[in-house]
Amino acid sequence: MDALFGDDLLPRHRRTIAPGAVHLPGWLDTRQQSWLTEQFRIWAAGPVPARAAIIGGHPMSVRTVCLGWHWRPYAYSREALDVNGNRVLEFPDWLAELGRRAVADAYPDRDPAAEYAPDAALANYYDEEAKMGMHQDRDELSLEPVVSLSLGDTGLFRFGNSENRNRPHTDLELRSGDLFVFGGPSRLAYHGVTRILPGTAPADCGLECGRINITLRVTGMAESNP
Ligand SMILES: O=C(O)CCC(=O)C(=O)O
Numbered sequence: 001m002d003a004l005f006g007d008d009l010l011p012r013h014r015r016t017i018a019p020g021a022v023h024l025p026g027w028l029d030t031r032q033q034s035w036l037t038e039q040f041r042i043w044a045a046g047p048v049p050a051r052a053a054i055i056g057g058h059p060m061s062v063r064t065v066c067l068g069w070h071w072r073p074y075a076y077s078r079e080a081l082d083v084n085g086n087r088v089l090e091f092p093d094w095l096a097e098l099g100r101r102a103v104a105d106a107y108p109d110r111d112p113a114a115e116y117a118p119d120a121a122l123a124n125y126y127d128e129e130a131k132m133g134m135h136q137d138r139d140e141l142s143l144e145p146v147v148s149l150s151l152g153d154t155g156l157f158r159f160g161n162s163e164n165r166n167r168p169h170t171d172l173e174l175r176s177g178d179l180f181v182f183g184g185p186s187r188l189a190y191h192g193v194t195r196i197l198p199g200t201a202p203a204d205c206g207l208e209c210g211r212i213n214i215t216l217r218v219t220g221m222a223e224s225n226p
């Protein structure tokens, strides 16, 4: 029985991990996944290459490329000041629309007048060894939700509490095509990626190995900010 109905074959359902933190498995179909993977390649070949940000003197194990606003520890700017100084690619309208659909699906009761308008994306590439330590996404001036899309190999994602990096936390698998949205009371929750599961990328997702995660954010930055 276990072999016949292993975890891989059982349907995975929408789950609220904490108030305001929602996991929607299989939100993107394989065509959308492979198209997004291709977009990542285009972004990474753009004016600013994907790079490992330096935190506390050490390079992160993930490589990040940004759209709309460039993130560096711990600020946003239009130019990639810690890479090559080039202006980052524009944030595409289609990605904002995808973000709106994600938020509408994650929060069916959200006030439709509060239109979600992401203006920055961080696209991370994880090789099989990469991880991301527990952190808060707190460089945005806005507390609008973060939308996260996963592609390729499964990532073991840890979603914690808003007080510190310790327990309580929930571990979940983010597989290719999964959507995770965290906002409201969970917007400043600590979270991280403890491990990548090599060899788990679906054959037709456009990525043979490794994982891409795209997060959409509302920076709350005015155009005139540095
Ligand atoms: O890769 C993930 O699922 C999370 C990425 C993340 O937390 C971030 O980019 O701030």
Ligand SMILES: [Fe+2]
Residues within 6 Å of the ligand: 135, 136, 137, 191
């Ligand atoms: Fe994060």
